[in-house]
Amino acid sequence: MKGCRWSITPEGLKIGRAESCEIRIEEVAVELFHCAVKLVDGKPVVQNLASDRGVNLNGSRVFEAQLNPMDVICVGCNWFVVAAPGDDKCGSGARIAAVAVVLLLAVVAFGMIIWKRGRKSMDVAQPPITTNAATHVEAPVTTNRVVRIVGEEIVVTNRIIHVVDNVVVTNYVVEVKPADKPPTEAEPQGDNVAKTEGDNENVAPGAADGLGLSDDGKTLMSVPQGIAHIVIPNGVTTIGDMAFENHKALESVMIPPSVTKFGRNAFRGCNKFTGVMINDLAAWCQLSFAFDDEGFGCAFDNPLWHAHNLYLNGALVKDMKIPPEVTRIGNSAFRGCCSITKVTIPKRVKEICPGAFGDCGNLVKFEVDAANRYYKSVDGLLLTKDGSTLVSVPGGLDNVKIPNGVLNIGDRAFAGCKKLSKLTIPDGVTNIGYRAFRDCSGLIDVQYPPSMAKISSFAFDGCKSLANIYITDLTAWCRISVAGFSAPLGNARNLYLNGKLVNDMRIPVDVARIEGHVFKGCASLTRVTIPQGVEHIGEGAFADCSNLIEFRVAGSNYHYKDDRGLLMTRDGKTLLAVPGGMPSVEIPGGTEVIAAHALNGCRRLVDVKIPDGVTRVGGAAFADCKELARVDIPNSVKIFWGWGVFSGCDKLSSITIPGSLERIGSGAFAWDWSLKNVVIQNGVKRYAIGLLHVVQLKALRFRIVSRVSRFGRLQVVGN
Numbered sequence: 171m172k173g174c175r176w177s178i179t180p181e182g183l184k185i186g187r188a189e190s191c192e193i194r195i196e197e198v199a200v201e202l203f204h205c206a207v208k209l210v211d212g213k214p215v216v217q218n219l220a221s222d223r224g225v226n227l228n229g230s231r232v233f234e235a236q237l238n239p240m241d242v243i244c245v246g247c248n249w250f251v252v253a254a255p256g257d258d259k260c261g262s263g264a265r266i267a268a269v270a271v272v273l274l275l276a277v278v279a280f281g282m283i284i285w286k287r288g289r290k291s292m293d294v295a296q297p298p299i300t301t302n303a304a305t306h307v308e309a310p311v312t313t314n315r316v317v318r319i320v321g322e323e324i325v326v327t328n329r330i331i332h333v334v335d336n337v338v339v340t341n342y343v344v345e346v347k348p349a350d351k352p353p354t355e356a357e358p359q360g361d362n363v364a365k366t367e368g369d370n371e372n373v374a375p376g377a378a379d380g381l382g383l384s385d386d387g388k389t390l391m392s393v394p395q396g397i398a399h400i401v402i403p404n405g406v407t408t409i410g411d412m413a414f415e416n417h418k419a420l421e422s423v424m425i426p427p428s429v430t431k432f433g434r435n436a437f438r439g440c441n442k443f444t445g446v447m448i449n450d451l452a453a454w455c456q457l458s459f460a461f462d463d464e465g466f467g468c469a470f471d472n473p474l475w476h477a478h479n480l481y482l483n484g485a486l487v488k489d490m491k492i493p494p495e496v497t498r499i500g501n502s503a504f505r506g507c508c509s510i511t512k513v514t515i516p517k518r519v520k521e522i523c524p525g526a527f528g529d530c531g532n533l534v535k536f537e538v539d540a541a542n543r544y545y546k547s548v549d550g551l552l553l554t555k556d557g558s559t560l561v562s563v564p565g566g567l568d569n570v571k572i573p574n575g576v577l578n579i580g581d582r583a584f585a586g587c588k589k590l591s592k593l594t595i596p597d598g599v600t601n602i603g604y605r606a607f608r609d610c611s612g613l614i615d616v617q618y619p620p621s622m623a624k625i626s627s628f629a630f631d632g633c634k635s636l637a638n639i640y641i642t643d644l645t646a647w648c649r650i651s652v653a654g655f656s657a658p659l660g661n662a663r664n665l666y667l668n669g670k671l672v673n674d675m676r677i678p679v680d681v682a683r684i685e686g687h688v689f690k691g692c693a694s695l696t697r698v699t700i701p702q703g704v705e706h707i708g709e710g711a712f713a714d715c716s717n718l719i720e721f722r723v724a725g726s727n728y729h730y731k732d733d734r735g736l737l738m739t740r741d742g743k744t745l746l747a748v749p750g751g752m753p754s755v756e757i758p759g760g761t762e763v764i765a766a767h768a769l770n771g772c773r774r775l776v777d778v779k780i781p782d783g784v785t786r787v788g789g790a791a792f793a794d795c796k797e798l799a800r801v802d803i804p805n806s807v808k809i810f811w812g813w814g815v816f817s818g819c820d821k822l823s824s825i826t827i828p829g830s831l832e833r834i835g836s837g838a839f840a841w842d843w844s845l846k847n848v849v850i851q852n853g854v855k856r857y858a859i860g861l862l863h864v865v866q867l868k869a870l871r872f873r874i875v876s877r878v879s880r881f882g883r884l885q886v887v888g889n
Contacts, residue, residue, distance in 0.1 A: 182208030188387040197246040203403040219404040427453030432471040447481040452493040458500035475506035517541040529586030533564040620646040627653040636661040657690035702726045714771025718749040794818040829853025
């Protein structure tokens with residue numbers, strides 16, 4: 171490379187072994203992405219990318235430093251001299267010689283000290299080293315970080331420096347740093363650093379050696395076990411699936427700004443992992459992570475979710491100021507970051523994605539630049555500029571008052587607010603977003619206003635302590651649109667109307683519709699009376715009401731009736747709901763359809779008789795019937811429609827699928843841990859691959875009575 175010149179472009183110059191580097195050096199001592207030279211505010215800067223040894227600048231080890239004319243950068247066996255703009259010379263020999271002499275004197279001084287301690291202590295056999303020196307050299311004898319003078323050569327950590335007339339004429343990297351002393355990070359930059367006493371919160375990155383990379387150097391596929399601190403080379407764009415999985419020694423990872431994608435379970439099982447290190451906060455803000463709760467355990471890909479601590483330029487981030495150039499903060503970008511206590515949003519940010527600051531357990535305040543046109547902060551909460559949507563609530567707050575004027579509680583707005591115990595939603599709020607209160611594990615009481623119109627899916631998922639729902643208007647409550655798996659009473663169990671626990675509930679006469687799932691899980695209910703005017707009752711409206719023993723329907727109601735305490739359509743053809751407190755049920759003759767969720771959550775039910783003539787059974791119709799051990803399905807049944815017809819029936823041990831069946835919905839017997847025998851009779855035509863959720867049924871035995879006319883894709887586990 172002697173005589174070559176490179177101009178520093180705005181994109182910078184990468185130096186390393188990778189083919190994508192602008193300056194490529196094929197030497198073992200050089201990392202794939204060793205360092206970079208770029209312009210920062212118009213001034214040249216050298217930045218270490220992957221080497222744990224840092225960058226050798228003028229004989230000193232640095233991790234980032236501004237460059238001046240005549241500075242000398244050592245990379246492997248190559249020296250690069252910084253030339254001033256317009257200077258056609260690469261530097262004078264006097265300058266290089268001066269730097270070389272400084273290197274030499276430092277090495278010789280250290281070497282003589284070690285030499286005087288006795289040659290015997292250093293005698294460890296090494297393979298011969300071939301050099302270009304005129305004088306023959308015996309095989310060098312070294313240990314780590316030990317210098318030895320042999321003839322006219324200096325051997326340092328198994329690298330050789332040639333000495334001719336007291337001047338270093340080759341340019342191998344010289345290291346004299348003790349092995350157990352970590353490299354020193356550059357000074358923290360900006361305001362995103364912790365104000366601490368002492369150094370216990372500073373973390374230095376470690377080695378990148380031995381990382382398993384794809385051929386193009388863009389995907390990190392594997393990491394050696396036993397390394398505590400890892401530096402991912404800049405240029406890597408993807409961290410592969412399970413790349414760090416179960417690395418018990420891992421404590422911190424330096425993630426370069428080039429990384430844009432994190433694979434599934436990349437950091438799962440890293441029990442000691444406590445630090446994510448970055449040097450570009452703006453780049454991190456652009457990342458979007460998969461939501462773990464959308465893929466049934468497929469994600470957890472954000473390393474902050476595992477490590478909880480974020481370090482910027484080596485300093486723990488607490489008071490985080492988003493860089494002024496940032497316009498977007500991605501999905502779950504800082505989810506799980508417990509080191510953050512305050513976040514300042516600059517004026518240019520126009521999009522903050524759901525969950526960006528979820529599960530930040532020590533965050534207590536948002537501040538937004540007054541000039542921002544899209545967002546604002548009120549009492550430390552993050553809202554849209556017009557105040558209509560509550561975007562995010564700091565996870566460290568234990569008392570939250572939703573501001574007046576809020577209409578919508580946004581997706582994941584309260585996600586991970588574990589310290590929150592009581593919440594009053596003000597009148598005017600109409601909508602609760604997707605997983606809005608996910609994992610608010612300390613939440614006990616919620617008071618709903620009459621204005622509430624919609625509760626989105628999984629809104630209260632993981633609210634394990636939720637016990638009480640307070641309302642003031644039963645008519646308004648009946649008309650709330652509740653999405654699947656989001657029943658507000660599913661966790662709470664107790665419903666209070668104007669401060670009084672609801673037991674014998676009489677639906678108001680002005681109610682025309684009772685929406686699905688609105689009373690699902692209400693354990694305080696014992697009896698429900700439905701008036702004449704009710705025209706529609708949604709699926710699962712009264713599912714899993716474990717103490718409910720009776721439905722009563724006004725005889726003048728044109729759409730519904732009760733039959734021995736069961737809720738039926740007026741014509742008697744559809745069974746809509748069975749009280750959850752019944753121990754046994756005989757479904758009336760003439761029934762043709764068992765509706766979805768009809769017996770869902772009948773936890774005391776041990777016996778059920780399904781009459782001949784039933785042709786269709788809806789999704790989750792018998793789900794979570796915990797005591798149900800046996801079900802006789804008549805030959806008239808043609809369809810198990812929807813997901814999980816018998817899912818969660820813990821004691822169901824055997825079942826016979828009649829030959830009349832034309833379709834079985836997926837997951838029909840999911841989580842039925844006691845199920846051991848399934849008899850499929852002759853004539854069964856079709857069923858979904860998720861029929862038995864068989865991956866969980868280790869002891870399952872299939873017995874096919876006769877040849878099945880049309881198999882789907884049957885998975886058999888066991889004999």
